[in-house]
Amino acid sequence: MVGVLQYAKQRVDALRGNYETQRIHEDDLGTHFQLLLLVVAVVFPIAVALAVSTKQSGVVTSVVDLLPGGYAVENYREVLVDYQFGRFMWNSLAMSVVIVVGKLIISVFAAMAIVYYRVPYKDLVFLFILFTLLLPVPVRFIPLFQLMNDLGWSNTILAITVPYLASATTVFILRQHFLSIPTSIVETAKLDGVGPLKFMLFVLLPMSKGVLVGVSIIMFVYAWNQYLWPLIIIDSEANQVAQVGLQLLQGDVQGGQLSWSLVMAGSTLTLLPPLLLMIVFRKPLLETFSIQQK
Numbered sequence: 480m481v482g483v484l485q486y487a488k489q490r491v492d493a494l495r496g497n498y499e500t501q502r503i504h505e506d507d508l509g510t511h512f513q514l515l516l517l518v519v520a521v522v523f524p525i526a527v528a529l530a531v532s533t534k535q536s537g538v539v540t541s542v543v544d545l546l547p548g549g550y551a552v553e554n555y556r557e558v559l560v561d562y563q564f565g566r567f568m569w570n571s572l573a574m575s576v577v578i579v580v581g582k583l584i585i586s587v588f589a590a591m592a593i594v595y596y597r598v599p600y601k602d603l604v605f606l607f608i609l610f611t612l613l614l615p616v617p618v619r620f621i622p623l624f625q626l627m628n629d630l631g632w633s634n635t636i637l638a639i640t641v642p643y644l645a646s647a648t649t650v651f652i653l654r655q656h657f658l659s660i661p662t663s664i665v666e667t668a669k670l671d672g673v674g675p676l677k678f679m680l681f682v683l684l685p686m687s688k689g690v691l692v693g694v695s696i697i698m699f700v701y702a703w704n705q706y707l708w709p710l711i712i713i714d715s716e717a718n719q720v721a722q723v724g725l726q727l728l729q730g731d732v733q734g735g736q737l738s739w740s741l742v743m744a745g746s747t748l749t750l751l752p753p754l755l756l757m758i759v760f761r762k763p764l765l766e767t768f769s770i771q772q773k
Contacts, residue, residue, distance in 0.1 A: 525747075525750070527545060528743045528746050528747055528750075529547075529743075529747055530545050530546065530547050530548075531545075531739055531740055531743040532551065532554055532555070532740055532743040532744040532746075532747050533547045533548040533549065533550055533551040533554065533740070534548040534550060534554075534739075534740045535548065535550050535740065536738065536739065536740060548740075550740065554740050554741055554744045555744050555748070557741060557744075558728070558741055558744045558745050558748065559748070562724075562727070562728060562741070562745075563717075564721070564724050564728070564745055564748060566717060567719055567720055567721045567723070567724030568721045568724075568748060568749070568752075570636075570718060570719060570720050570721070571702075571703055571720040571721040571722070571749075571752075572703075572752065573636060574636060574639050574640055574702060574705070574709075574720060575699050575702040575703045576699075577636065577640040578640050578643045578644065578698060578699075578702040579695050579698045579699050579702065581640065581641075581643075581644040582643070582644055582645075582646045582649050582698050583649075583691065583694070583695065583698075585644055585645060585646075586646055586649035586650045586653055586694075587653060587679065587683075587684070587691075588679075589608070589650045590650050590653035590654040590657055591657065591675075591679055591683060593605050593650070593654055594654055594657040594658060595657070595665060595678075596675070605650075605654070608647045608650055608651075609647055609651065611647045612647050612648065616708075617707065619642075620707075620708065620711060623642050623708075623712075624711060624712060627712055633712060633714070634712070634713055634714050634715050634718055635718075636718075638712045638713070639705070639708060639709050639712060639713065639720070642708070643702060643705075646698065648697075649694055649697075649698065652690070652694055653687070653690065653694065656687055656690045657683070657687075660683075660686060664682065664686075668682050688763075689762075689763040689766045690763070690766065692760055692763040692764075693760070693763040693764040693765075693766055696753075696756050696757060696760050696763075696764050697764070699753065699756060700753040700756075700757070703721070703722075703749075703752060703753050704722060704753075705720065705722060706720075706722035706723060706726075709722070709723055710723050710726070721745075721748075721749045722749065724745065724749075725742065725745050725746060725749060728741055728742050728745045729742055
């Protein structure tokens with residue numbers, strides 16, 4: 480009788496385990512299906528833009544028009560050479576690199592001072608820095624425009640880079656990362672008499688490589704996508720950036736009809752630099768979003 484009960488119990492446990500395994504498997508299938516839908520929703524517009532950029536006119540009237548065409552080389556050559564889109568992309572690259580480097584330098588010093596050093600009212604200063612996030616960017620355009628004109632920086636790279644060098648978001652991310660560094664390392668550096676610059680260069684920065692790379696990618700994408708401020712402050716078409724260059728492509732009407740193939744070719748070129756950076760540095764980028772305070 481005892482053997483029968485033990486056998487029955489083993490069968491029940493086995494059936495229960497099979498049921499739980501099947502339920503977990505069904506949950507995994509549901510999760511993978513949702514992820515697949517999300518990937519399709521993200522990739523589909525990009526695939527359509529790529530297909531349209533290879534067409535002669537780019538007008539889509541049916542599903543067949545979404546198949547790749549044979550005008551890819553001609554369209555991309557016309558965008559880069561005839562419309563000087565390569566110059567726009569170079570201007571965007573120069574602007575983005577200057578903004579990233581400047582933001583990193585300022586934000587590292589600010590976050591280090593807030594976390595490691597006795598600065599008067601530093602908590603209040605940090606709250607004020609976060610408060611600037613509540614101020615909409617377009618509100619600052621009128622005083623910034625007047626300031627750039629007074630300084631004689633209009634239509635220069637200084638006008639589209641200097642106003643973006645201070646970043647509350649970057650200071651916050653770096654502060655959270657610095658707080659996660661073990662205090663024993665900091666105390667050891669202080670006991671050894673390591674100065675602020677040596678501490679930053681030989682201790683802080685080497686331990687923050689992943690976060691700094693991730694923050695740099697975020698800042699690069701943000702700077703690369705700037706449109707409204709360069710449109711306002713830059714008068715010369717030769718000094719414009721890629722996002723404004725796309726608007727110039729849309730403003731060119733050939734034969735009374737907008738050439739969507741050229742617009743999509745320009746959009747694809749504009750998408751490539753930030754997309755490649757995010758793919759190559761995806762690991763430090765994900766680490767940046769997962770920073771937790773110790």
